[in-house]
Every structure is written in C-alpha cells, then in structure tokens.
Amino acid sequence: MDPAAVPTVRQVVDALDARYPRSWAESWDRVGLVLGEFEHAVSRILCVVDCVPETADEALAVGADLIVAHHPLLLKPVSSLAPDTFKGRIAHRLIRAEVALYTAHTNADVANPGVSDALAARLGLTGLRPLAPAEGAAAGEGRGAGRIGELAGPLTLRDLAAFVAARLPATSAGVRAAGDPGRVIRTVAVCGGAGDSFLPDAARAGVDAYLCADLRHHPAGEHLANDGPALLDAAHWATERPWLDEVAAWLRAQFPVEVVVSDLDTDPWTVHSASAPQSASAQKEIHS
Known part of the structure; x- marks a missing residue:
C-alpha cells in the first residue's frame, strides 16, 4: 500500500x-x-x-x-x-x-505484546514471561495470559498498592490489596481484566503479589489462607x-x-466511600 x-x-x-x-x-x-x-x-x-x-x-x-x-x-x-x-x-x-x-x-490478551504486557509496562516490570503460557493455536513466542516480572526495587505491599494506584488511570474503585501490608514484594504477576481464574497459576509461580481485576470474596480468601501471593485488585477498565x-x-x-x-472511564462503579473503623462500643450502640 x-x-x-x-x-x-x-x-x-x-x-x-x-x-x-x-x-x-x-x-x-x-x-x-x-x-x-x-x-x-x-x-x-x-x-x-x-x-x-x-x-x-x-x-x-x-x-x-x-x-x-x-x-x-x-x-x-x-x-x-x-x-x-x-x-x-x-x-x-x-x-x-x-x-x-x-x-x-482474548486474542489480544494472549498476544505478545498484548494487554498484560502494557499493564506490566506501566509498573516498570522487567524480565517478563507469561503467567499462563498459551496452548493450541496461540502457543509459543512468549504468548499467554498474564505476565510475571520483577519490580525495579522491592516495595512493601502497602507501598506497592499506592504505586499501582499512581501508575494506573484513576477510577472511583481505586486499588485495594489483600495480605500483610508490610510484606516485601519483588516479583509481581499481572493480568489485565478479570483474573481470579489464574490465582492457582500465580501461586504455582511463587510470585510475591498478583494484580488483576474483579477478584471475588471467596476465591481471594481461600487463596490467602493457602499462603498464596498477596493480592491487588484494580478496576477492570483501568487494568x-x-x-x-x-x-x-x-x-x-x-x-x-x-x-x-479514549480516556472515558467506562468502569460501572462511580462512587467509593471508605468507612472509618468503629470501636466495639460504637458497634454495640448501632446494633442495640
């Protein structure tokens, strides 16, 4: 042409x-x-x-x-x-x-470069490899779902959550983390979009933390109870x-x-309100 x-x-x-x-x-x-x-x-x-x-x-x-x-x-x-x-x-x-x-x-999800490569690049991750290598027609050449990489330097989970929030587009949902806030994170798995189906892959990979979207209550809780990597959950659109x-x-x-x-935030959640911790006496008053 x-x-x-x-x-x-x-x-x-x-x-x-x-x-x-x-x-x-x-x-x-x-x-x-x-x-x-x-x-x-x-x-x-x-x-x-x-x-x-x-x-x-x-x-x-x-x-x-x-x-x-x-x-x-x-x-x-x-x-x-x-x-x-x-x-x-x-x-x-x-x-x-x-x-x-x-x-x-999903054909862009598994591509190399693909959706998760762009997410990893936002966090400055290096030494990338697939979290779940592709099979079938897409197999080979570094293709697959998610990416695993190394942070430029170690961060606590608390600091990593703040870093992710600063590097991704802002949304009302923000970024939440699960695990010990002081845990030191060096290796991170990421998956653009819904990622709880790859929780076992993140655990097997032995990474320190796993970032994706749409994590659900029970799978996340069971994952942490089994000593899996710390979790970071961001808005689907932002990832x-x-x-x-x-x-x-x-x-x-x-x-x-x-x-x-387009920078139009199409995440459906538009309001986030964090409740302040209440004392036992205050909770007793509310429920009395």
Missing part, C-alpha cells in the same frame, strides 16, 4: 487480524469486525476498552471512521438488534454514521486501558491515520 494512501476498513482489519489472529481467541469469544463496510476509507481511529453509548458518542465527536475496542459488543447471542435495545441502539448509531467497529479481546496506547502507537506506525485513545 502507498504509505500516503488512506487505508480501507478491510486493510486495517487485515492488519489487526494478522497481529491478533482470531484463532488465538477463546472458543466462547467474539472477535474481529463487528460492523462496517470493508471498502470505506479510514482516516481516523478511536481506541476504546468498551463500546458503550458514551464511547460511540465520542467516536462521532472526533470523526472516527473505525472503533477498535477490547471488549466485544456482541459477546452473548442476541435475538434482536432493534433500536430500542441497549446493543441495538449502539449498532444503529454507528451504522448510520458509517463508523466501523472491530474487537480484539486494560494501558493496552490502548500500545495498539494506537502500532496503528500509527502501520497506516497514515490519526489514532485517538
């Missing part, structure tokens, strides 16, 4: 498919081009974590011809895309505006937002296009 020529949707999709082959995605996943005309020209791309009404509005506001999203709009089967449904409204809005939509999800910068830079290097990265 002429370096000065504006690419088509098909050309950008082909390049993304080559970098994140659809065969690398989990069998339940839905990746690739969701909607859009293959022969439409692409001069501006918007990269987002979630394709939701707010980011669809942003795409129209910045004049994007293509949205590259991490999370699939149509992950679960639907029987209708009627304009009075949540997903239908988004699809109709984008189609009317001639904005194409492409998704790279995947760093990937947008990486894929945006790659797209700019491939095509003569403008690439905009």
